Amino acid sequence: xxxxxxxxxxxxxxxxxxxxxxxxxxxxxxxxxxxxxxxxxxxxxxxxxxxxxxxxxxxxxxxxxxxxxxxxxxxxxxxxxxxxxxxxxxxxxxxxxxxxxxxxxxxxxxxxxxxxxxxxxxxxxxxxxxxxxxxxxxxxxxxxxxxxxxxxxxxxxxxxxxxxxxxxxxxxxxxxxxxxxxxxxxxxxxxxxxxxxxxxxxxxxxxxxxxxxxxxxxxxxxxxxxxxxxxxxxxxxxxxxxxxxxxxxxxxxxxxxxxxxxxxxxx
Amino acid sequence: xxxxxxxxxxxxxxxxxxxxxxxxxxxxxxxxxxxxxxxxxxxxxxxxxxxxxxxxxxxxxxxxxxxxxxxxxxxxxxxxxxxxxxxxxxxxxxxxxxxxxxxxxxxxxxxxxxxxxxxxxxxxxxxxxxxxxxxxxxxxxxxxxxxxxxxxxxxxxxxxxxxxxxxxxxxxxxxxxxxxxxxxxxxxxxxxxxxxxxxxxxxxxxxxxxxxxxxxxxxxx
Numbered sequence: 114x115x116x117x118x119x120x121x122x123x124x125x126x127x128x129x130x131x132x133x134x135x136x137x138x139x140x141x142x143x144x145x146x147x148x149x150x151x152x153x154x155x156x157x158x159x160x161x162x163x164x165x166x167x168x169x170x171x172x173x174x175x176x177x178x179x180x181x182x183x184x185x186x187x188x189x190x191x192x193x194x195x196x197x198x199x200x201x202x203x204x205x206x207x208x209x210x211x212x213x214x215x216x217x218x219x220x221x222x223x224x225x226x227x228x229x230x231x232x233x234x235x236x237x238x239x240x241x242x243x244x245x246x247x248x249x250x251x252x253x254x255x256x257x258x259x260x261x262x263x264x265x266x267x268x269x270x271x272x273x274x275x276x277x278x279x280x281x282x283x284x285x286x287x288x289x290x291x292x293x294x295x296x297x298x299x300x301x302x303x304x305x306x307x308x309x310x311x312x313x314x315x316x317x318x319x320x321x322x323x324x325x326x327x328x329x330x331x332x333x334x335x336x337x338x339x340x341x342x343x344x345x346x347x348x349x350x351x352x353x354x355x356x357x358x359x360x361x362x363x364x365x366x367x368x369x370x371x372x373x374x375x376x377x378x379x380x
Numbered sequence: 381x382x383x384x385x386x387x388x389x390x391x392x393x394x395x396x397x398x399x400x401x402x403x404x405x406x407x408x409x410x411x412x413x414x415x416x417x418x419x420x421x422x423x424x425x426x427x428x429x430x431x432x433x434x435x436x437x438x439x440x441x442x443x444x445x446x447x448x449x450x451x452x453x454x455x456x457x458x459x460x461x462x463x464x465x466x467x468x469x470x471x472x473x474x475x476x477x478x479x480x481x482x483x484x485x486x487x488x489x490x491x492x493x494x495x496x497x498x499x500x501x502x503x504x505x506x507x508x509x510x511x512x513x514x515x516x517x518x519x520x521x522x523x524x525x526x527x528x529x530x531x532x533x534x535x536x537x538x539x540x541x542x543x544x545x546x547x548x549x550x551x552x553x554x555x556x557x558x559x560x561x562x563x564x565x566x567x568x569x570x571x572x573x574x575x576x577x578x579x580x581x582x583x584x585x586x587x588x589x590x591x592x593x594x595x596x597x598x599x600x601x
Contacts, residue, residue: 260549264562284469284549285559291547294454298461300469 139208142344143187146211152189154180155196155204157215162309162369163234164215175369179233179336180214182361186352202226205339212349213337228342229335230349231379233362236370238267238329241296241314242303248326255280260292260301267305270329293317305329309370331375389564390573400556401577407470407552408539408585411477415538416531418478419485420520426486427493428515437486444483450544452476457548473545473552481538488531492523525597532589539585540578553577 139153140146156176157164164174172193184191196204201217204210205227216236219229240259242248248257251274259275261267263285275281284301286292295301297317303326314323336353338346356362357377366374390397426437444452456479457472467475496519504518524531546555557574561567 263558268562285546285551285555286549287547287558291458294458295549298458299466300457300461 139205139211139339140345141342143348144344146187146345147189150189151192152180152184152187152212153192153194153210154183155194155201155210155213155215156180157198157201158195159197160216175234175365176214176216178365178369179356179362180212182356183212183214183336183349183352201337205337208339211338211345216334217337218332219335223337226340227337228340228346229337230346231353232333232335232377233353233356234366235331235333235375235377237308237331237375238265238270238305239308240271240303240305240326240329241323242326243322244324245322246302248303250327251278251281253326254278254303257302258282258284258300259303259305260284260286260295261305262286262289262292265305266332267329271305289313296323308372308375328375333377385569385572386566387569387573389566390560390569393560393564396556396560397553397574397577400551400553401581403470403550404539404542404552404554405581407473407477407542407545407550408535410474411481411542412535412538414474414478415481416485418482419489422482422486423489423493423523424515424520426490427519441483441486444480445487449476449480449541450547452480453545453548469545469548469550472548473542473550477538477541477545480541481534484534485531488527488534489520489523492525492527493519495526496523521597528593528597532586532593535589536582536585539582543578 140149146152156172158166158172158174160174160176162174163176164172167173172195177193180191180193194204194210196210196213196215198215201213201215202223205213213227216234217223217229219232223229240248240254248254254274255278259271259281261271261283268285271281272283275283284295286295289306292301292304292306293313294317296304296314308325308328336349338349353362363373366372422437422441426434426441429437453473453476456467456476457469460467460472500518500522501514504514509518542552543554545552546558549555551559553574557570560570564570
């Protein structure tokens with residue numbers, strides 16, 4: 114709710130400011146994008162492995178490759194506009210971009226202001242623990258030390274679980290690397306984290322001894338387009354369908370997340 | 381834009397903050413106790429002990445005083461398990477804080493011991509006092525009295541030092557405050573509230589240490 118309010122507030126401010134701006138980049142239809150000769154996409158380069166800067170400071174990552182493939186499919190080059198997470202909705206409201214491809218979780222609150230495509234990716238908050246322990250659900254965490262990073266989605270989910278199931282000891286760390294260190298050194302019995310956490314545990318040393326135990330919650334990412342731009346949204350949905358069907362998205366997920374995508378429901 | 385300070389959302393969680401404060405006081409008290417004990421042993425060992433004892437103590441003091449407390453915390457919590465010593469967050473915090481204070485207390489007390497005039501010890505010897513009684517009554521107690529102000533300043537620093545042990549998931553006052561920031565997004569208000577709590581705590585501790593000093597070192601010189 115709070116993020117919604119913040120989004121809405123920012124959107125209001127940016128909308129008011131945008132009245133002063135002359136240039137309007139966003140296209141009202143697929144035809145317009147093609148005739149203009151470029152696709153303008155909002156990305157975030159601070160969200161590895163989805164969007165980040167490579168050694169040459171060029172944007173790269175899962176989302177960036179998806180954007181490039183979208184441009185390829187339309188036959189036009191892609192122009193990137195870098196936004197921060199709260200700047201994603203305003204970028205659409207002010208018509209600065211045609212689409213937002215930036216781990217844009219689908220929520221009803223956001224969908225009031227913008228339209229979403231069907232999910233093209235997803236990520237789960239999961240519980241990770243040593244292979245030797247048997248953890249199938251919350252009940253198995255009772256009597257165990259569970260680590261997490263302060264203030265993350267996992268924090269909210271596992272703190273609630275611990276309140277409902279006395280005996281789960283929660284240890285909150287300031288950052289992800291401390292959390293991983295605690296897991297590797299055996300100071301915690303299990304940890305909550307993103308579903309790509311194993312990649313980093315493998316890097317941290319004896320990561321092969323850890324595995325995902327169960328999913329806390331899955332977030333689905335959609336491509337955001339301006340409210341009411343059904344022409345573009347319908348094309349994006351169709352294109353995403355083909356990308357899913359031919360395995361392109363899963364291949365990208367293997368490349369950047371070291372695992373296939375979760376099952377992506379459609380709407 | 382809402383810019384006015386709102387303390388309501390924080391004050392409803394005052395019980396959490398007070399529980400954090402309790403943990404902070406506990407960590408500080410235990411580590412001051414153990415750290416001072418280490419300091420007394422270290423200072424005596426370094427000043428009066430044989431070489432095989434005084435050199436390792438000197439190495440310990442240098443090692444601790446030349447590395448940050450945060451690194452020492454990480455070492456005790458994350459690295460010791462690799463050698464088979466797995467300590468809980470709280471125990472690891474007390475161990476690291478005690479070792480940390482121990483090094484400083486060793487040096488502070490040693491400074492006091494060095495300042496005892498040689499003649500005072502010789503006088504005690506000529507009176508036939510045992511070595512133990514000389515060290516205890518003729519050297520250590522006057523030395524402690526002389527350096528008590530700087531020792532209690534170090535204790536105060538120790539209390540404030542507990543604010544970083546949230547890094548190893550010990551839920552002291554600052555860690556609880558950071559949890560609250562993440563829940564309420566009212567960082568400014570949260571930090572104002574804990575700054576006031578710390579201020580009151582440290583003021584109270586200063587008075588307490590001053591009182592202890594008056595009680596312990598009552599006699600006139």
